Amino acid sequence: MTSPLFKILRQLDEAKIHYFIERHQPDTxxxxxxxxxxxxxxxxxxxxxxxxxxxxxxxxIKDEDALHKIIEQTRLDNxxxxxxxxxT
Numbered sequence: 001m002t003s004p005l006f007k008i009l010r011q012l013d014e015a016k017i018h019y020f021i022e023r024h025q026p027d028t029x030x031x032x033x034x035x036x037x038x039x040x041x042x043x044x045x046x047x048x049x050x051x052x053x054x055x056x057x058x059x060x061i062k063d064e065d066a067l068h069k070i071i072e073q074t075r076l077d078n079x080x081x082x083x084x085x086x087x088t
């Protein structure tokens with residue numbers, strides 16, 4: 001019996017879908033696959049459970065200013081989250 005991890009990797013390879021593999025916890029393997037307009041995060045657990053998160057967006061090209069806006073908005077969001085946490 002083939003594990004879900006190797007089944008998923010084989011499917012991605014056969015479809016020629018770019019992916020990378022990471023480990024953040026001792027009981028999981030994370031696969032991040034990218035296709036046009038999507039990022040797919042796949043978590044395979046030691047007990048063979050599989051979780052999928054799918055992020056859909058457009059592939060429009062932005063200039064460097066867009067990156068600065070994203071970073072600034074994220075920084076502000078993080079500050080607000082920390083302030084809310086400090087109040088509790």
